[in-house]
Amino acid sequence: MKHGSQWLGRGLIGAAFLLPFAAQGANGLNVIESQHGVAETEERLVEAVEGKGLTVMAQVDHQTNAQTVDMEMPATRLVIFGNPAAGTQLMTCAPTVAIDLPMKMLIWEDGETVKVAYNTADYLVERHGIGDCAAPVQEKVGQALEGFAKTAAGG
Template identity: 80%
Template sequence: MNPKTMFACLRSMPAVPLALALTLPATVLADDGLAVVESRYDVAETEARLVEVVEGKGLKVMAQVDHQANAETVDMEMPATRLVIFGNPKAGTALMKCAPTVAIDLPMKMLIWQDGDAVKVAYNTADYLVERHGIGDCAKPVQEKVRKALDGFARQAAGAD
């Protein structure tokens, strides 16, 4: 984005969200519900750190997908790209009871990939899932916990704390 376009975007943002955005430089929240955190580590180390923090909080890592290795099986190349799938049945069940369609997005996932010289971690935000599935106030008891947990997991894995 060129400086002129960036200034126009910043000028159009309300003061409070802009101030909040400036206090969270390591996490980028996109309009599409995707949060992205830049990692200090390579893809493999970031993945290992994510698994450690998730399991350390008592969640279950259900799968790890190495997209780069899968691409190699069909003679294609791509940068290091890993997906970690994990869940908390208590929080997930509460959300699914509010709106069964949220199950399409559960268990939670975090994507770790090499993006040029940077390594990034991305995940769907809790707010996005609530809005996407029309969960509304039903999710309030777990929404804030999920929001904080996901941000914490990503930031710890990336060394952004």
């Protein structure tokens, strides 16, 4: 029972932590549900990204990292990827966008569901005050991110 109560406590803390993110949906965080488990969703995302010629720069397994310090958390993975051609165009418009590049997608277990989250291209343009300078790549980046997330999630 101790194990279950630990998860309940962590779940409540985790839910409180995630509330601001749910509220930020209008502020650039797009979250969709996956039809697959975390590992398969990650695999599908990597295949989609690489299939379009982008580079996967890192894959972070937060659950495994937590275990190295004797902590537990639900499966949570971060995939970091990019396209220097698009990223460089954005960074020449506003160097601060580099703090958000390369792009990232988060995949995690949320109770009985698996979710995929990413920052929208519109959010990045607004956040960094890029304006019309990004117009040539903004729509393409937005469509690519949405496509990657849907492919990974199975939708």
